[in-house]
Amino acid sequence: MPNVLIVDDSGIDRALAGGLLEREEDIILSFATNGREALDQISSTRPDLVVSDLQMPEMNGLELVAALREEHPSVPVIIMTALGSEKIAAEALKIGASGYVPKASLSSHLPQAVRRLFDASSADRLHSRLFHSLQDLDCRFRLQNDPELISPLVDRIQEVLRCLPLGDEAERVRVAVAVGHGLWIAHHHGNLELALNGHWTDSEFQEVAIQQRMESPATERSIELHTVINREQATFTISHEGAGIDVSRLPPDLESQAADRSWLSGFVMIPAIMDEVSYAPAEKKIILVKQAVQARDDDLEFS
Incomplete structure (x- = not known):
């Protein structure tokens, strides 16, 4: 089963994103509260996908994308964006994010974006x-x-x-x-x-x-x-x-x-x-x- 790591300093938003993806019966979830904690987890658990907020303490989403490209380039990242952070999301795409989803429409867009990425990642090894x-x-x-x-x-x-x-x-x-x-x-x-x-x-x-x-x-x-x-x-x-x-x-x-x-x-x-x-x-x-x-x-x- 694919493992998805959700990274967000907001407990409410972590629960929301996790609840949406829990409906996908073949996904295992793990959580982190900031980019630094996420990197520590990724080194030990190696998730198949990271879903991350942009604005977080310790290490924000943009810094996390850059670090993953350097340390774990095979792990794709989907960025969750708040209103007003669209330009930063576009920058995240340029440095390596695989997609972004507006937080205002997580329920309709996040499961679809994750499924699309998994479909694209499932080529026969x-x-x-x-x-x-x-x-x-x-x-x-x-x-x-x-x-x-x-x-x-x-x-x-x-x-x-x-x-x-x-x-x-x-x-x-x-x-x-x-x-x-x-x-x-x-x-x-x-x-x-x-x-x-x-x-x-x-x-x-x-x-x-x-x-x-x-x-x-x-x-x-x-x-x-x-x-x-x-x-x-x-x-x-x-x-x-x-x-x-x-x-x-x-x-x-x-x-x-x-x-x-x-x-x-x-x-x-x-x-x-x-x-x-x-x-x-x-x-x-x-x-x-x-x-x-x-x-x-x-x-x-x-x-």
Whole structure:
């Protein structure tokens, strides 16, 4: 069973997060009150995932993320954010956090974020050595109007990313999650043509998406993922058949808006994880590039 360490100096918030995750029958929980205590526990128990508050005494969430990247790089971290801390959360993503969840909507977002990360982390370890031997890959997947195929495709991408030196397991998971966000953006804002500056709540957004998905022309549209990976870099070109995605239409306060509307979070997470991100509205494409860590530090090993 996966072990999740919840780190928060507030007993109420620890209990809330723990109560939400206890409903997931295959998760074991442990708790810490600050980053320093969390590091001590991680050294002895090695959890599969850390869920941490940002603002804590002794060692805050940002410092904890940095320390984990240095001392335990294979342990992913999800940050819980309070109102007004969105910019710090974005910084946490840049230095290694695997995701963030607003505290105001923990009940609807935390279990989903944890499950998504575990799904992305569950690639068959028996394939690890085989994919480390892969020298290069050039493949295309075309998904019809069926978003249920996005998750298994992300799992497959995570497996083949083993041939790209990324430094550690957590970074490979982060890249796969970012590709997943790109696929959802192409589906929702490309093929379904849902406005980037919409004011839907998350539940309203899902309702509109389901309705749009069942109507023409969305029913006939597909998305394509062209993946090219070698030892130097991975390039993911996501194509769709809807209207071009014009990111200039995103709200100017994107980070704070994404804290309340998780359907915008991909636009924050992708540039925090990928080395290059470009949207080509005329070509109806999203292009994501991740460089091998050996290009930046030859001493790092394959993940």
